[in-house]
Amino acid sequence: MEGKWIFTEAKRTEEPMMVCFRKEVLVDRVCDRCTIQISADSRYFLYINSDMVDCGPAKMPAGLRCYDELDITPYIKQGNNEIFVKVLCYPKDSLKALGFSSGPISVITEGVGGLLIHELDTNYGLSTDESWMCAKIDGYGFVKNKFAGYVGFSEHIDYERVQASLDNNMKNAVVVMDSANSNPYGLASFWQLVKRPIPQMYMEKKDTFKLMRQYDNTYEYDAQVYVFAFPAIKVSGKQGGFAKLTYAESYGRFEETGYVKGVRNNPDRQEIIGEVDYITLQEGETIYIPFYPRAFRFVKVEVSEDVEVEEFFYYETGYPLDVQAEFKADDEVYEKIWDVSLRTLKLCMYETYVDCPYYEQMQYMMDTYLEAIYTMSVSDDSRLVKKAINDFAYSQLPNGLLPCNAPSSFVQVIPGFAIYWLLLLDAYFMYEDDVEFVKGHLGTVDRIIDFFTRHINEDGLLGDTGFWQFFDWVDGWERGVPVQKGVNILYNMLFVLGLRTAAKLNLSVGRLSTHNEYLALANSLSYQIIKHSFDKETGLFKNSPNDEKPVSVHAQVFAVVAQVVMCEDNKRALMRTTVENAGKLKPMSYAMRFFLCRALEETDMYDEVYKTFRIWDAYKELLELDLTTWPEDFVTQRSDCHGWSALPLSEFVRCYLGVRPIEYGFKKVGIYIYDSPFEKYSGTAVAKGKEIFVDIDNVTGNVALRIPKGLDYELKDFRKNVQSPKYLISTY
Known part of the structure; x- marks a missing residue:
């Protein structure tokens, strides 16, 4: 890039500041195409001839900074053109970040400020250098948020003072540094400039x-x-x-x-x-x-x-998500549940996934795993998923763990969330045939596994991992932690799930010895979990060996999905007992019910989703409160929009329409149909960019499928209430 980083002065900023940049260019003849590359520290908003053009750059982990490539041809006119850029520069200050006084926690900054523009196709004079004018803006006040500290500041703007700054304080910009990622001797810049890996946000x-x-x-x-x-x-x-x-x-x-x-x-x-x-x-x-x-x-x-x-x-x-999946049912309330779920997911997709748009706007790993599943269930656009995998991998800590959120101006750790990154990598590979990308991240996988392995006690169980051992928001679990002291069996089960997932990934790329190593450790842990926490009297698992009795649905569900219990008959017996005791056990949150659905699906009890556990009834009750998005949990309902609660998207596609990948890279499609609360329903699913049309009548038992020619698929019907199903399959 030939443009140079420019700012008001070559000095780190100590406080948040607004700087405006301006340049007037004379265009004798408008060319067919005018493209610029633009970046800023920390954020920019570009205007051309008073028209809003775009904002950015996309959020990235420390050490990387995006540049956006914009086609600005529609905004350029013959004659004089004013290029005007607002830049918010936040200080790089860890202590201020911890006090939510440095800016949005998800925006990584170096505090050097600045704007970078490079003109590609034309020679209008748009590239940033000393000819640009700039001014620090007085009258732009930063007010610390009362409720949503993570997202930065509210604004207090005095327009008279702002205009005075623009009229009186403009001066030639100072070149802070050039745009190269390193000098000839390899001395690296503050960041490595990379092209934006996702599309521009829509407005x-x-x-x-x-x-x-x-x-x-x-x-x-x-x-x-x-x-x-x-x-x-x-x-x-x-x-x-x-x-x-x-x-x-x-x-x-x-x-x-x-x-x-x-x-x-x-x-x-x-x-x-x-x-x-x-x-x-x-x-x-x-x-x-x-x-x-x-x-x-x-x-x-x-x-x-x-x-x-x-x-x-x-x-x-x-994020401009192209939603290709559709769902229609004879009960309109389920169509509304689908629509509200879509809105919830889309509102939690910006330059990263976010847990919620109002409070943190942070990409938390557990939230991201579920949001990514929901995204790939309804669309073949997985670019934000791939970016999320990289965001966390690039943020890996020296001890092998991943921070629970990334990008982030400070480090926060929930050890179990690193396992969800493992599950995310596996889920991405199920939908996308991207072997080299997955292979490139197996080193990250190994370091995560190594961290947990180092914390296995003499009794063969995973011990205290330190940090915040959050598992789920459950009434009575302080800070969402199920075990305050001693061995946390839920973390042991989560680690087993991570080991089996890592083993499968390694097997898929030919790392047989690593596959065998991880599988052996998973089996060993499973044996110890059963030995120390299975309660023979109730036939259920405890949260801790020190507990008197089983208290949660969680332990039973993860015993199944992590294959702690291997025998199919024993898994079914465990889930039957869970169903019978559901009213006595602590329930799973909206987010955790994804795993409940997987356990019920695996044990051929998926009808209990809407019978005993009445998952969809909870969403119906929320609609009565005139919610247009789904809240964080049913304990606090702090946030009214939380992406991890958009569970219906995956379930309606995966188990009611029945479409899911059953081999890595979506090389084979499973069409597995389960009992549902509808008489008739239909919809569209997407597999590798191709649409699959499904129409199901539970009264007659008929299943009509319209699938792409040459699709490798497997059809299974798990409906218990249909006596003589008929299948009408056509291709296009």
Whole structure:
């Protein structure tokens, strides 16, 4: 890249700051194509001739920085053109990051600031150098968030001071460094520049706001669905007037027990409470769009007496996922469950997967594993999945563990989440024939396995791994940890699942000795788990050898999915006993029910999903609260949009439509149909970019399939309530 990194000065920033860059270029003749490569430390927003073009760069782990390649031809005109770039530069300060005072935790920065643009096809003079003008912007205030510290800051903008900075403080930029990744002697830059591995985020203007109520100079709006968007408000008034925007997922209220949400769109005795952006106007008309998108369904707009709201809309943004799967049923509530699940997933896909768009916006490993499964169930676009695998692998710690979230400005560790990365690599390989990519990550796998192996005690069980041994959000489990002291059997089972998965991956690429080593260790651990934690009186597993009796569904489910119990008859007996005692055992959260479904599927008891465990009834109850996305859990319902709760996407495709990969690389398709709560349903699944059409009538037993010619598939029908099924199979 020929452009150079430019900034206001060659000095690390100690506080968050907004810097604006500007250049005017004269274009004698508009060329057929004008492409630029652009990056920034830490984030940029590009405008050309006052039009919003794009923002970035995509979030990456430490040591890497993306550049975006943008076709800006539609924005260039003959004559004078103004290129204007806003750059937010965050300080590199670990202590400030721990106090949520450095910026979004998911945005890695070096604090050197700057903008980099390289012009590819043309010679308009767009590449960054000393000819660019820039200014640090006074009047752009960073306000620490009250509820969502992970996502950075709210804004407090004084437009009169901002305009004064633009008018009076512009000066020639300083070249901080060139764009090379190293000098001729190999001295590396702060980061290695890499091309963005995912598409640009989409932005779509929408106006769905409904005025809920108005009082004094306050307006309360409902977007009618949960959104992740750039709100845009046009106001007019005198200099010094103000507008204040409060963003919330729901109407709610504070009680002695904490923040309580009821029916989400019911304002009665409830209010809009959340993060706040505040603007002070200049004379006349002001259009405010925050630098970073906000998550909200409800917005409260408060203005001073002399200010009028002229227009209020938003630019919805997110990962441009092409959803190819469809689901239709004779009961419309299940179609709504499907639609809400899709919205939940898509709102948790941005430049990385995120746990939730409102609070952390962090790519947590367990969340990402489930969100990736849901993504690949409904689309053949796995680019964000592949990026997530790399994000965590590039962040591996010296002890072999992975941080529980990445990219991140600080290190947070949940040891068990490293196993979910292993499962993610395996899941990606099931859907994508990408052998070399998988082989390239087996070293990461080995180091994860090595960490856990080093923590096996003399009794042959995995001992204390340290850090935060979170497993699930369950009532009574402090911080989500099932065993506060002693051996955690659930972690042992999770490790066994990781070992068997790692063994399978190694076998697939010919590493036979490593496969055998991991399999032997898995079998040894399984023996010790059964020996120390299986309760013969109840026929169930305990969470810890020190427990008096079994207390959770979790231990039974993971004994099955991890193949701790190998005999098929014993697995079925264990799950039958679990079903019989379901009301006495601690239940699994929305997220963990993915594994419950796998255990029921494996033991031919999948009908218990909607019978004993009534999983879909829980979603129906949420719809009665007017939720348009699925919440984090049923214990706190802290977040109203959590990607790991979009379970119906995988289940409706995998077990009701029946379509799933049964060999690595989707080389063979399984069409395994299970009992469902519908009489008739249909839908579309996707396998390696090809659509499979499924139409099922449980009354007559008929199954109609339309599949691509040459598809290697295996059809199995596990329905118990159908006597004489008929199969109508056509190809296209």
